[in-house]
Amino acid sequence: MNSLNKRLxxxxxxxxxxxxxxxxxxxxxxxxxxxxFSTGSGAFxxxxxxxxxxxxxxxxxxxQNSLEKELYRASYVALADEVVxxxxxxxxxxxxxxxxxxxxxxxxxxLRDYLLDNPDKIGQSIIMKITxxxxxxxxxxxxxxxxxxxxxxxxxxxxxxVLDKLTSEGKVSSVFNFWFFTKGDSRDPESAGIWGAVMGxxxxxIICFSFAxxxxxxxxxYLEEFVKPGKxxxxxxxxxxxxxxxxxxxxxxxxxxxxxxxIGLPYQVPLVGGLVLGFMTLPTxxxxxxxSLRSVPPxxxxxxxxVGATKMQTVFxxxxxxxxxxxxxxxxxxxxxxxxxxxxxxxxxxxAFVMEIPGGPLDPATGLPSQIYLWSESAERGFLExxxxxxxxxxxxxxxxxxxxxxxxxxxxxxx
Amino acid sequence: MIYFALLxxxxxxxxxxxxxxxxxxxxxxxxxxxxxxxxxxxxxYVVLMALIPALxxxxxxxxxxxxxxxxxxxxxxxxxxxxxxSDGKLGLILNKxxxxxxxxxxxxxxxxxGEKSILNMASENELTAAKNLANFDKIYGWSNLTLxxxxxxxxxxxxxxxxxxxxxxxxxxxxxxxxxxKGSSYIAILITIGIFLSLVFEAINFFRYVNPVDFFFSTxxxxxxxxxxxxxxxxxxxxxxxxxxxxPLLTGxxxxxxxxxxxxxxxxxxxxxxxxEYASKRVRDIAKPIIEILAGIPTVVYGFFAALSLxxxxxxxxxxxxxxxxxESALAAGLAMGVMIIPFVSSLSDDVIKAVPQSxxxxxxxxxxxxSETIKKVILPAALxxxxxxxxxAVSRAIGETMIVVMAASLRANLTFNPLEPATTxxxxxxxxxxxxVEFDNPKTLVAFALGLTLFLxxxxxxxxxxxxxxxxxEKYE
Numbered sequence: 001m002n003s004l005n006k007r008l009x010x011x012x013x014x015x016x017x018x019x020x021x022x023x024x025x026x027x028x029x030x031x032x033x034x035x036x037f038s039t040g041s042g043a044f045x046x047x048x049x050x051x052x053x054x055x056x057x058x059x060x061x062x063x064q065n066s067l068e069k070e071l072y073r074a075s076y077v078a079l080a081d082e083v084v085x086x087x088x089x090x091x092x093x094x095x096x097x098x099x100x101x102x103x104x105x106x107x108x109x110x111l112r113d114y115l116l117d118n119p120d121k122i123g124q125s126i127i128m129k130i131t132x133x134x135x136x137x138x139x140x141x142x143x144x145x146x147x148x149x150x151x152x153x154x155x156x157x158x159x160x161x162v163l164d165k166l167t168s169e170g171k172v173s174s175v176f177n178f179w180f181f182t183k184g185d186s187r188d189p190e191s192a193g194i195w196g197a198v199m200g201x202x203x204x205x206i207i208c209f210s211f212a213x214x215x216x217x218x219x220x221x222y223l224e225e226f227v228k229p230g231k232x233x234x235x236x237x238x239x240x241x242x243x244x245x246x247x248x249x250x251x252x253x254x255x256x257x258x259x260x261x262x263i264g265l266p267y268q269v270p271l272v273g274g275l276v277l278g279f280m281t282l283p284t285x286x287x288x289x290x291x292s293l294r295s296v297p298p299x300x301x302x303x304x305x306x307v308g309a310t311k312m313q314t315v316f317x318x319x320x321x322x323x324x325x326x327x328x329x330x331x332x333x334x335x336x337x338x339x340x341x342x343x344x345x346x347x348x349x350x351x352a353f354v355m356e357i358p359g360g361p362l363d364p365a366t367g368l369p370s371q372i373y374l375w376s377e378s379a380e381r382g383f384l385e386x387x388x389x390x391x392x393x394x395x396x397x398x399x400x401x402x403x404x405x406x407x408x409x410x411x412x413x414x415x416x
Numbered sequence: 417m418i419y420f421a422l423l424x425x426x427x428x429x430x431x432x433x434x435x436x437x438x439x440x441x442x443x444x445x446x447x448x449x450x451x452x453x454x455x456x457x458x459x460x461y462v463v464l465m466a467l468i469p470a471l472x473x474x475x476x477x478x479x480x481x482x483x484x485x486x487x488x489x490x491x492x493x494x495x496x497x498x499x500x501x502s503d504g505k506l507g508l509i510l511n512k513x514x515x516x517x518x519x520x521x522x523x524x525x526x527x528x529x530g531e532k533s534i535l536n537m538a539s540e541n542e543l544t545a546a547k548n549l550a551n552f553d554k555i556y557g558w559s560n561l562t563l564x565x566x567x568x569x570x571x572x573x574x575x576x577x578x579x580x581x582x583x584x585x586x587x588x589x590x591x592x593x594x595x596x597x598k599g600s601s602y603i604a605i606l607i608t609i610g611i612f613l614s615l616v617f618e619a620i621n622f623f624r625y626v627n628p629v630d631f632f633f634s635t636x637x638x639x640x641x642x643x644x645x646x647x648x649x650x651x652x653x654x655x656x657x658x659x660x661x662x663x664p665l666l667t668g669x670x671x672x673x674x675x676x677x678x679x680x681x682x683x684x685x686x687x688x689x690x691x692x693e694y695a696s697k698r699v700r701d702i703a704k705p706i707i708e709i710l711a712g713i714p715t716v717v718y719g720f721f722a723a724l725s726l727x728x729x730x731x732x733x734x735x736x737x738x739x740x741x742x743x744e745s746a747l748a749a750g751l752a753m754g755v756m757i758i759p760f761v762s763s764l765s766d767d768v769i770k771a772v773p774q775s776x777x778x779x780x781x782x783x784x785x786x787x788s789e790t791i792k793k794v795i796l797p798a799a800l801x802x803x804x805x806x807x808x809x810a811v812s813r814a815i816g817e818t819m820i821v822v823m824a825a826s827l828r829a830n831l832t833f834n835p836l837e838p839a840t841t842x843x844x845x846x847x848x849x850x851x852x853x854v855e856f857d858n859p860k861t862l863v864a865f866a867l868g869l870t871l872f873l874x875x876x877x878x879x880x881x882x883x884x885x886x887x888x889x890x891e892k893y894e
Binding site: 007008010011013014015017018019020021022024025026028029032035036039214215216218219220221222223226227235236239240241242243245246247248249250251253254256257258261262263264267279282283286310312336339340341342343346347349351360369370372373376377384387388391394395398402 | 419479482586590593594596597598600601602603604605607608610611613614615617618682683684685686687689690691693694695703706707709710712713714715716717718719720721723724725755758759762786787788789791792809812813815816817818819822823843846847850851854856864865868871872875876879880883
């Protein structure tokens, strides 16, 4: 009886271990998500300071009749300084520098962009919300502590007092950070955006799809429908399975050594990135597509052959259309994996600092995950927030793609 | 331009489908000629005839664009001393010309001050070359366009003209498609060969500088020694002797992978057992996808998490109990990697456990065994081969994992088995040696390929081992 109790309690313990393992794994998911959402949510708002802006024609040396080109090229740096002086009167030179640091360095671009949109405002005075510098932004968001000694703060006591004065006047406010979604990378966290990286990843995925999908589909059709099992298919099959297990960094080395080194494609471009991701995705697509082709019942093929269709007609008119949902599901899952891959992009140079938004697969670009990596390497607190926000965006895309795969499977897949 | 041309090509070939089909129908009904194929096939025939040569030529032009460019622009007339230039200088000048070619033909008014000064700084010959380059780009663009419009149209009309009662289009079309399909399936092999060749060639180049024995058995890793030397003067053999020692990288990789497996194996295996044997269907339907989320999260996220939260946390915990823990400890990277691998182990083990036939379980229960006894003494031994296989695959994944270790592990090589100390891995060093200037004539860059080759062979070996174990030791029921 005693031994039975022992056995039963061992049974209980074992079950508890299992439950504990499941709970711990689920806990890891939660803690990962919580950490990312709590650090990243700040990136979606940005602190602004209201300021009175007088577009003085003398400073920018343009007038109402100037062409857009002249407006674009005019010097706004002096105007930006003048705006600071007007809004904070009676500053000595040292104080002025400190106050100027509270606004973003790209202040002049903001003025320029506004004037390009509203050229009729030359010579007029308006109230504008000027973006604050990243350090000030972090103080306002509470990420930098205020109560540490001055030497450990990026914002000194004088700047804090100016900030408090501005706050009490109701001039400091937070707005939704559209820049994060519309701009390219920048050296300053407050004006850095993810759009360039999103476009880079998009071009890479388009190339990846246009390479891997047709070739994967046709290769699986050949292996499943046209060739009899034998030496050649065995070699191809082993090869595909091994390819699926090759570490992604090795594919990056292939891109660097072959595509860039031997063929001479340019460095840093989504074309090469997309091809390398395509090489990686190909085995996934072939494996999914073969499984899907295999699930089409032989009666379909026999029926088509019986009414006089050739092998080619049978396959292309009947078997492929029926297997397409499965193939597409596999392709989307493979592309989602490719979107999250960072190591190959690092190898082929898609980790550079790129400000411009790429206009095609042959422009230098970064990818979404490599941009996340770049930002995570940066020491500034402002970029930490951007990193987490970038991860949130990446996860969002992955969720969308995986949901699409599930929907396609549920809706379109034929059950035999 | 090129996208526009591709679009035109698609439209033209689409139109030719109808032209070919129309002609075939015309012959059939108005000419009363008996056709040997369905009219559709004449359409396909014309499309293939028009499309394939244009695409092939475009591919050729694309591949050799760089060569044409150099031939056209870098003539000895403009640059008399061109034969003495090094590859690096040639690249720099080409780059400069490329930048110049964009602005050289613009009216002066449109240029910014920076662009004007670039123009003023360039020599007369460089300006001529830049103009040539701009011309070349124009010619190249136009030749692409002609290729995409004129060639397909001519070929398409020729193919249309050849349609007659004697032409049997269907076998021709099917033959071409068969070749295309066959070619596609060989691409997977080509990729493997490409991987192997690019790794082997550059690794051989590396071993010209560094003795393979030194590489595989030396314990010092200081690749920066190769950086100090000027490439043109060659390398001092003594300098390179202890610069590229593979051993500390191997131990670091194994150390981190071991930590990862210590996390992933118990958690993954126990989760799989619980979900397969104990959990109700409802619990399984919720828990399984949640655990699999861990597999879908990109590794850069784990790396960020390990570097940002896990490493400082471990350091604080260690210091509070009086242990000196490095901020880049192997433990942090290993733990994050372990979490990443949990779903990998659990879903593979789950499949294997499910494959054990129910009759074995029933037999064990009938003898009075409890569930855990059945699992430990019947199911696990029956599924052992598959489970070992999944462990090996997980190890191979841990060894090849890059981003987590790049972000959370150390860059400094350290021959240690203490997980609290910093350690570096093979993949980390591949990435560090390729970030920044990539020079294919410096062992500092080339070592990445030697490391890549070693990594490739290690993972390949593990995979083959895993597959062999599964095949050889699998218990067969039925």
